[in-house]
Amino acid sequence: MTQYSHQSLQAIWKAVRAIPPGQVSSYGNVAKRAGLPGRARLVGHALKVAPTELDLPWHRVVAAGGRIAFPQTSRQFAEQRRRLRSEGVQLTRGRVVNEAVTMDELLWKRR
DNA sequence: TGTATGACCCTGA
């Protein structure tokens, strides 16, 4: 573990913490806001290894186009969907409904 | 020291 990668994880966790309740952001977007453009995969990794004590709002991070990144059959899929709905985020077929989300420019850029 | 695998993304066909 290098000092550098450690700093990257910190930056990512900070960016995730900055997502307001009721809003979602994508892996790629979080990477950008953490100053790590193009490193969406690292965001997934960062969430996976995040200490539980941080209590991050990981459920607000979704894949491109608003899709939940977990398999629909997984426990985590159900948990993420439950958490998002409890914050008022509408979902259909494992996908966030755009109107329910406060605009997040890059995530919804594709008309 | 290589290869494989991911809580990913994007473009093009």
Next chain:
DNA sequence: CTCAGGGCCATAC
């Protein structure tokens, strides 16, 4: 909608 292909790179084996 699906599929392929290229980018990304920390970890696991």
